[in-house]
Amino acid sequence: MIQTIESGIPGFDQLTVSELAEGGIPEKSTTLIYGPPKTGKSIFCNQFAYQGLLKQEPCLYVSTDQGLKQVQSNMMGFNWLIQSYIQNQTLYIIDGISQLSGAKLEDTNNIKSSSVGNPADMMVKVGIGTRSVYKKSNHFISILDSLNTLFAFNQEQMVIRILKAYLRRIREAGGTGLIAYTEGVTNSDTENELKSLFDNTIRLDGEYIRVESNFEDYEEVKSYESTYIITDEGVVVNGK
Amino acid sequence: MKKTHIPKLDEFLGGGIPAGSSILFCAVPGVECEAFGYQILNGVIEDGYNGFIFTNVTEPHNIIYEFNRYGWDLNKYLKEGKAFFVDGSSNFIGIPPMGKYSIDELSQIEEVVLKAIDDVSDGVGVINNISTLIDYLEDDKIIEIINKWNECARVNNTILVYIFTKWDYKPELVDAVKSTVDSVVSLTSIEERVIIGQGFMVTSASWLHPKNSMVLYFVLQPGGVKIYIPKILVTGPYNAGKSSFVELISEESVSVDRMALEKFPTTIAMDIGHVDHNGFVADIFGTPGQERFDLMLDVLAKEAVGAFILVDSSAPQTFGRAKEMINKTQSEAIPKIIVANKQDLPGAMSPEKIREAMKLDKDIPIIPTIVSENNGVEMALDTLLKILYGD
Amino acid sequence: MVIKMIPCIESGIPGFEELTRSNGGTGGIPENTATLVYGPAKTGKSIFGNQFTYQGLLSGEPCLYITTDKGLKQFETSMNEFQWPIERYLEDNSLYVIDTISDVSKGKLPKSKTVVQSYINNPTDIMVKVGSGVHYIYRNNPRFRSVIDSATTLLAYNDNMLIIRVLKAYLMRVNEAGGTPIILYTENSADRIVETMLKSLVDNIIRLDGKELVVEAMKGIGKRSSPYLITDKGIEL
Numbered sequence: 001m002i003q004t005i006e007s008g009i010p011g012f013d014q015l016t017v018s019e020l021a022e023g024g025i026p027e028k029s030t031t032l033i034y035g036p037p038k039t040g041k042s043i044f045c046n047q048f049a050y051q052g053l054l055k056q057e058p059c060l061y062v063s064t065d066q067g068l069k070q071v072q073s074n075m076m077g078f079n080w081l082i083q084s085y086i087q088n089q090t091l092y093i094i095d096g097i098s099q100l101s102g103a104k105l106e107d108t109n110n111i112k113s114s115s116v117g118n119p120a121d122m123m124v125k126v127g128i129g130t131r132s133v134y135k136k137s138n139h140f141i142s143i144l145d146s147l148n149t150l151f152a153f154n155q156e157q158m159v160i161r162i163l164k165a166y167l168r169r170i171r172e173a174g175g176t177g178l179i180a181y182t183e184g185v186t187n188s189d190t191e192n193e194l195k196s197l198f199d200n201t202i203r204l205d206g207e208y209i210r211v212e213s214n215f216e217d218y219e220e221v222k223s224y225e226s227t228y229i230i231t232d233e234g235v236v237v238n239g240k
Numbered sequence: 241m242k243k244t245h246i247p248k249l250d251e252f253l254g255g256g257i258p259a260g261s262s263i264l265f266c267a268v269p270g271v272e273c274e275a276f277g278y279q280i281l282n283g284v285i286e287d288g289y290n291g292f293i294f295t296n297v298t299e300p301h302n303i304i305y306e307f308n309r310y311g312w313d314l315n316k317y318l319k320e321g322k323a324f325f326v327d328g329s330s331n332f333i334g335i336p337p338m339g340k341y342s343i344d345e346l347s348q349i350e351e352v353v354l355k356a357i358d359d360v361s362d363g364v365g366v367i368n369n370i371s372t373l374i375d376y377l378e379d380d381k382i383i384e385i386i387n388k389w390n391e392c393a394r395v396n397n398t399i400l401v402y403i404f405t406k407w408d409y410k411p412e413l414v415d416a417v418k419s420t421v422d423s424v425v426s427l428t429s430i431e432e433r434v435i436i437g438q439g440f441m442v443t444s445a446s447w448l449h450p451k452n453s454m455v456l457y458f459v460l461q462p463g464g465v466k467i468y469i470p471k472i473l474v475t476g477p478y479n480a481g482k483s484s485f486v487e488l489i490s491e492e493s494v495s496v497d498r499m500a501l502e503k504f505p506t507t508i509a510m511d512i513g514h515v516d517h518n519g520f521v522a523d524i525f526g527t528p529g530q531e532r533f534d535l536m537l538d539v540l541a542k543e544a545v546g547a548f549i550l551v552d553s554s555a556p557q558t559f560g561r562a563k564e565m566i567n568k569t570q571s572e573a574i575p576k577i578i579v580a581n582k583q584d585l586p587g588a589m590s591p592e593k594i595r596e597a598m599k600l601d602k603d604i605p606i607i608p609t610i611v612s613e614n615n616g617v618e619m620a621l622d623t624l625l626k627i628l629y630g631d
Numbered sequence: 632m633v634i635k636m637i638p639c640i641e642s643g644i645p646g647f648e649e650l651t652r653s654n655g656g657t658g659g660i661p662e663n664t665a666t667l668v669y670g671p672a673k674t675g676k677s678i679f680g681n682q683f684t685y686q687g688l689l690s691g692e693p694c695l696y697i698t699t700d701k702g703l704k705q706f707e708t709s710m711n712e713f714q715w716p717i718e719r720y721l722e723d724n725s726l727y728v729i730d731t732i733s734d735v736s737k738g739k740l741p742k743s744k745t746v747v748q749s750y751i752n753n754p755t756d757i758m759v760k761v762g763s764g765v766h767y768i769y770r771n772n773p774r775f776r777s778v779i780d781s782a783t784t785l786l787a788y789n790d791n792m793l794i795i796r797v798l799k800a801y802l803m804r805v806n807e808a809g810g811t812p813i814i815l816y817t818e819n820s821a822d823r824i825v826e827t828m829l830k831s832l833v834d835n836i837i838r839l840d841g842k843e844l845v846v847e848a849m850k851g852i853g854k855r856s857s858p859y860l861i862t863d864k865g866i867e868l
Contacts, residue, residue, distance in 0.1 A: 036827075036830075037836070038830065038836060077637065097799075100800045100803045101806070102762070102804060104305070117297060117329065118298045119371075120273060120274070120297065120403075120405040121297070121298070123270045124271070124273075126270065131434040138433075148831050151828075153796060154375075174433065182827060182828075230853065333793075333797070334754045334755050334796055335755065335759075335800070336758075
């Protein structure tokens with residue numbers, strides 16, 4: 001049996017049941033969530049992270065599109081209040097973009113500032129972050145939202161390298177990774193290379209959610225599809 | 241010779257970096273690297289020379305901020321004209337460049353840096369970093385440029401410090417980059433699932449045979465690069481042979497009574513030793529096996545980079561306790577090996593049987609020993625060191 | 632069920648609030664979020680931007696207006712055509728204009744703290760002026776608006792990825808200062824990758840195709856659409 005983590009997205013776990021897994025996100029796997037702009041990928045990531053935090057499961061959150069303040073505000077819109085998890089250090093944040101607004105983010109034990117244009121520094125912060133989170137629990141979630149800004153500030157090949165190093169780190173530490181990406185911000189070769197690096201992919205196109213899993217013991221690729229909507233409570237997957 | 245002002249590094253380099261030479265700090269992703277460049281610049285300027293920083297990863301004002309965090313005042317040097325920036329980052333993101341020179345287009349990089357090298361004759365230039373250039377310029381072009389820069393540095397007696405992150409590049413490219421410079425310092429990580437330590441080692445130097453020792457370091461804010469002598473734990477259930485083991489592997493060891501150590505408030509006996517084996521140096525802490533000292537084990541495990549866990553191979557009733565101690569060190573993610581001692585006693589279990597009985601991960605090595613006869617001890621030491629430092 | 636109250640600001644476009652109303656909300660443009668208004672050429676995007684600007688000025692919300700297609704004079708003229716006189720707002724410094732297109736040698740830009748010259752092919756200079764503008768406005772006003780008319784011209788004159796980075800920095804700065812920015816863009820004027828990047832930079836996306844206004848994405852609500860007209864009073868849903 002493949003161990004899974006509750007996704008926190010209503011309907012998702014039911015959708016992804018198979019004879020090998022209970023439904024949810026397979027533990028210790030890496031998942032790419034992608035699709036056209038504005039289809040709920042960030043919301044899905046935040047929803048998943050919050051589900052873990054509720055269970056006091058640590059989360060390493062790498063934010064490259066939005067600064068910490070914005071992330072916090074976005075989550076507040078869905079009533080996912082993260083302040084207490086920041087305070088008790090269950091949530092570990094690496095903010096790779098606030099430097100661009102001129103605001104100086106004060107680094108703390110679990111809030112680190114870096115720059116999307118300095119991938120070496122981002123990896124250092126990721127290294128420190130994975131250790132910190134691993135010490136709390138070797139069941140942890142890691143979110144990267146999203147690859148877009150990395151592609152805007154670095155050459156495509158460099159982003160692929162960063163991604164590989166990042167996935168390696170998360171896998172080594174036994175974490176479960178969820179990374180967001182907007183379809184169409186790079187050329188199709190790079191996009192295909194990207195997708196091939198992950199165990200599972202989730203595509204949100206505004207109407208349909210399509211999950212493909214090629215993880216571990218699966219002999220062939222498993223896929224699931226359904227419709228979904230975005231409500232006040234986040235992403236909701238409808239029944240088939 | 242210019243001192244690097246990095247602890248131990250000057251010693252390894254035979255005093256420092258000869259004027260006009262180039263040095264490459266080559267780090268695997270995740271290991272702190274920039275601080276080395278900045279610390280050298282700061283030190284060389286303090287020694288009375290001039291310097292520049294070429295940056296294409298972050299804007300100058302962020303670097304000034306970083307310097308402040310280390311406790312160094314870059315602004316002062318900028319104002320006094322002792323240091324300047326070659327800003328290859330700001331224009332890239334559309335903010336006004338800062339510094340004596342700025343780069344608008346990639347094609348300018350080579351020329352502008354040559355000018356900068358010329359400007360700081362007998363000083364130091366930091367290039368942060370090479371990795372970012374590789375994708376923008378072709379591989380051959382990069383090698384060509386670095387060679388030109390090094391040539392210019394030789395003529396001007398300027399030291400060039402290159403920062404390089406070793407991403408997933410083709411080995412040929414990495415080798416080519418390494419061979420363009422006079423000396424290479426490899427920065428690597430000590431990992432057990434996560435990075436628990438960082439080490440540097442001089443892997444080549446054109447002016448001497450470098451000492452091939454790996455030194456562990458932290459980057460402190462404030463402070464900069466600081467080295468430390470790692471702690472290695474020797475732990476395990478009561479009477480597994482820990483004290484003897486510590487004695488054997490140490491140059492000199494001493495059994496201390498708690499009075500000598502302020503850290504631990506209860507009366508305990510502890511074995512402390514110091515290892516110097518094949519250029520690897522560490523302090524050894526042998527912990528008592530009784531459960532009431534487990535708190536101390538937690539504390540020590542936080543600061544240790546590795547652990548020997550001794551078990552009496554003939555006493556399977558103690559395996560449960562050994563497993564507990566493994567878990568304590570496991571949670572701090574430090575590399576460990578099991579030393580299956582007392583192999584000479586009747587009923588002693590073989591390593592494979594012990595692994596089965598303890599249900600141990602196949603990644604954890606189990607080395608059979610007879611400590612009382614100094615049998616297997618060196619192999620145990622080598623095995624752990626190999627995990628820590630690689631080959 | 633939680634009723635999500637998203638603070639919004641008045642769009643200035645009649646019918647827009649009704650279109651974007653959700654349970655308990657007022658409708659309008661969600662405050663402190665970034666919006667892309669795009670569509671084929673000549674569908675009223677500039678008018679949308681101008682209408683939005685004027686509404687803000689009327690409500691006491693200053694506007695940082697970056698113009699790349701029209702110079703200040705032309706801008707003033709087109710505002711006047713719809714009876715949105717901006718002279719007094721230029722005078723009282725609540726309309727801050729960064730003019731990247733007027734030829735400095737020919738026209739005389741009025742000497743003003745809040746009318747600033749920049750250059751379409753120098754995004755760095757534009758960003759400097761944006762920084763000063765945001766700083767100026769933000770000092771006295773927690774709430775303000777900003778419009779870039781348009782991203783198309785910026786992309787035409789400069790390296791596309793540089794403009795994406797510059798727009799990202801612009802949006803970060805305006806957001807940090809509490810403002811609500813709108814970026815205008817002509818569909819298909821840049822390549823697919825750049826256009827997708829643009830859409831992923833913002834929170835809300837509105838498309839004007841000449842007949843229908845489609846809210847493709849907006850914080851707090853799903854896809855909505857309505858036919859619209861361009862009258863002599865501006866855009867009306």
